[in-house]
Amino acid sequence: MTLHNAGDLARRLAENAEAVCRHYLSAGRRHGNYWLVGDVHNTPGRSLYVRLHGPSEGRGAAGHWTDGATGQHGDLLDIIRESLGLLDFRDVADEARRFLCLPQPQPRQPPDRGRSHAFGHDASPQASGTADAARRLWAMSRPIAGTLAETWLRHRDLTRLSDLSCLRFHPDCYYRTDADSPTETWPAMIAAVTDLAGSVTGIHRTWLVRDGKGKAPVAMPRRAMGDLLGHAVRFGAVFDVLAAGEGIETVLSLHKIMPDLPLAACLSSAHLAAMAFPPTLRRLYVLRDDDPAGDHAVTTLQTRTQEAGIECLVLSPRLADFNDDLCYLGRGAMRAILHPQLAPQDVARFLHPVTH
Template sequence: MTDMPPWDAADLARRLAENAEAVCRHYLSAGRRHGNYWLVGDVHNTPGRSLYVRLHGGPDGRGRAGKWTDGATGQHGDLLDIIRESLGLLDFGDVADEARRFLCLPQPQPRPASDRGRSDAFGHDASPQASGTADAARRLWAMSRPIAGTQAETWLRHRDLTRLTDLSSLRFHPDCYYRADTDSPTETWPAMIAAVTDLQGRVTGVHRTWLARDGRGKAPVEIPRRAMGDLLGHAVRFGTVSDVLAAGEGIETVLSLHEIMPDLALAACLSSAHLAAMAFPPALRRLYVLRDDDPAGDHAVTTLLARTQEAGIECLLLSPRLADFNDDLRYLGCGAMRAILHPQLAPQDVAQFLHPFTH
């Protein structure tokens, strides 16, 4: 890797090694995991078991994640070599660019005008703007980890959200890149990462909430929440939809209902426009809409009332007493929230979902 500055190559190799399995699943997709190794035929992604990539370092410090050996040829190297060989790249600058794209890192400088619009080996736009694609969102999701014991858990508990054991749609990234605009410097902050999925459960995008270092608030940046990827019609989902679903805009808002109705399926659509455009699950018979008291929220409600009527779905509105349901939870408590929601729910849903206890 002599064409790259040594520190750059070493840093990229280290970051790739920290996400070795995600790298292998992307560039060596013909292989499979076996214990602590990813097995595949060769660096060109041929099916087989000759090449093995170590996914984690050994407990005794021996062996490094990301190192690989091809038992048939004797070839060996790191994950930068995997990217180079699997894509057939010749220039190590292109290898570094591809690694940064995979890791959702900023490019060190704009690509020359002659390179803009070219596609990489997967047919994706190779310009820096490609970081907002669904593929980039899925890579960030793959590189994130469960929220237990992280600043993301601290953030949710700070919002009085305590039912956090089965929230598989939420993950955490300790050093998520943030840049206010293309001319601003890049910063890193801890972030809660939420998976945006379609009705089949496929990740189409992610939502990032950048957090303060201690997790007890949002990061002190201009725009602490951003989504990326394919969002239209999709949502951050909690629980499995049967025939009843509650949908709203914000993640913390819909999770506030989870505190007292943990068995009710929820969808956070992230904005009023996306709430209005949400896709309806095939089995849906009754939709509760968490109403935000503003013009955009009113428009979303009007649109959903028309769409659900056309689809033969009952649509009921849920209105908080304060600004939103998370404010109701934090300032009024679970008992008051239960009293607020009880008369707004269909009687059969009171019996099925509204737990009689508080915590």
Template sequence: MTDMPPWDAADLARRLAENAEAVCRHYLSAGRRHGGYWLVGDVHNTPGRSLYVRLHGGLDGRGRAGKWTDGATGQHGDLLDIIRESLGLLDFRDVADEARRFLCLPQPQPRPASDRGRSDAFGHDASPQASGTADAARRLWAMSGPMAGTLAEIWLRHRDLTRLTDLSSLRFHPDCYYRTDADSPTETWPAMIAAVTDLEGRVTGVHRTWLARDGRGKALVEIPRRAMGDLLGNAVRFGTTSDVLAVGEGIETVLSLHEVMPDLPLAACLSSAHLAAIMFPPTLRRLYVLRDDDPAGDHAVAALMARTQEAGIECLVLSPRLADFNDDLRYLGRGAMRAILHPQLAPQDVARFLQPVAH
């Protein structure tokens, strides 16, 4: 009897489906999200709209996340098929290895170098840290400078964020390259650069927010926010996590809590798909989830509730009064933010983290 790998095809497909948007952004990067679907030209990542991937299961119980159909050819399948076709893999072992690498799961056993040739041709090895885009992200992080006194600080203050000292995960680059797609000319714009790190503090990626020349808004480009590197399970972190952590999607959203709870450790996961997949620190006992008022945010909350229950971690949802907590901060003020958060926090965390607002 041969040894079975620790995750079979059905389990790998399920895990990929739980992170369907992250899978699509990585392997079908020429596409884009439209509502609850990812649209792209075909399984070979050609620009277009004929292939659609379901990002979430239907509320009526019909349809499953990760299932896709190409309306032009009639092809259909799951996300393992997307990995196989987009990378041109033939052997299922290569497909499974690539899926485990993407999900940061351990490989079942070392493979001979001759048997790994096809995967290596695509710039990967078995280590989840090995990624060309992760290396590029670390280079961009190293080339970026302190945020204080730059357009990045002006941008954050324009979002009513004022507690900006000791935010070591944020930097500034005055001339960050931007291209809408591979065929577009390269532009340079000032950008706020955020470090994406793993649980050990290693930089695995970066998030870029391209800024207007005066810092009072985002740059006038098609996609002013982009992330690169190994993102799955990782986050932009503020503070050191011990037993309590608050997580959300956007950087400005989580920093809005920092205005009234400056000692609460925070993590921005950058998308609902990555929020649902964040790795839990081993010391974590209580997780606060900042809910964005949209269906994707609701799906992320549901996924985290299930994962924390399985891990024995208390999970509490923090809901804004408006669309997100930055809107609450900007339009309602710090006093209202404190009043909104107070009844949603565990009593011991009110005393521990929620500071009175003096203005």
């Protein structure tokens, strides 16, 4: 039987709670009737505890967990979502079914719209969050020059756009809020998520309004699909120095001020914390978003870089993020904000004077 119901999937996972924990929370260990680990991102420690045995529901149910440090709690579907940094429930359910060796649901065929599009659609509005589906959508998209994706970036005061090969545009990209919602199409900026070797493992979609000057009026105008863990949207080849942050517009704001600095957009705080380090990396700048999730990512990366022998420096915006700094304070102010936070040798290497 193919399972679509979240409760059914959570119950099946709870019946195999220890196996789930060993797979997704491998940094932890069993202690009596509990699995202990640092947090939902698989950090070593003992703050989070998962009940391994118990009733199927209610108080003390198997698979239920609590993080004593943060107060977070949930079931094993939440563990899968948070540990892998998944955004869509469909991707979480697909991963749970894969782990449980259950059949995946068959995708529905898109309705016949009686017309074709110059650059195609997603393979299906029901396309699963697989790397293959992501690569198909990437192949059906076009460079951003002269498109609404370029309009969107310029609207965010991002104008250095000539060398952004990891960004493309799709004029009619499928969007569905959930499996029971009607299918819509909106123009979308498509970003390639790649591994350290440059292979496309996933994509990120930003759905846009018809004039490109804002995000589409849908419930979740940003979504990623494919194999994301450890990977990123990358701008520039990395040698010894890299700056990494969450959002595409955030890291591109640094690209406007420091065009020679290699950048990585990891798309979420969980993925930022779990990013893979290039083998030649010696110094990592972390672009901190001004929120608790951003602080957690910084703390995790500081621990991981210390263990790897990589210098870790934090770049903090004056406003909520660096794109806000760029849009509302301007390039000169942003340069002044960054200057004292950079290693002295990187000031001369990367921080270009503001020209008009």
